[in-house]
Amino acid sequence: MDIFKVKISFEEPDHAPVELPIAAGESVLDVCLENGIELQHNCGGVCGCSTCHVYVTKGMDNIQEISDKEEDFIDRAVNPRITSRLGCQCVIIDGDIEVRIPDQSAFMGH
Numbered sequence: 001m002d003i004f005k006v007k008i009s010f011e012e013p014d015h016a017p018v019e020l021p022i023a024a025g026e027s028v029l030d031v032c033l034e035n036g037i038e039l040q041h042n043c044g045g046v047c048g049c050s051t052c053h054v055y056v057t058k059g060m061d062n063i064q065e066i067s068d069k070e071e072d073f074i075d076r077a078v079n080p081r082i083t084s085r086l087g088c089q090c091v092i093i094d095g096d097i098e099v100r101i102p103d104q105s106a107f108m109g110h
Contacts, residue, residue: 004062006031007098012105022092028054028099029087038104045088050077052087059097063090078102 002024009017022031032039040051050073070089
């Protein structure tokens, strides 16, 4: 099994960046949940909402291609950018990636 690295940084200033192992076939959402990193996933990680929205800052070629369904949900995300992906759909194929998690505080408290 191929193991790569995912570097996760946060828009929230009180969160330090972390670097974690990620296996080929694993999603950014999986790694976040396994490591206690708060990444919302209202639909349960099945590409049914936009709450696990992240920015891929490095390694876009190392993850699965974006689907039309994922693009539709990203259009509904807060502050979508050209580098936006859904954490549940950021599945590693080959190589390291870096992602930035947008401020999640708007989702907290429900």
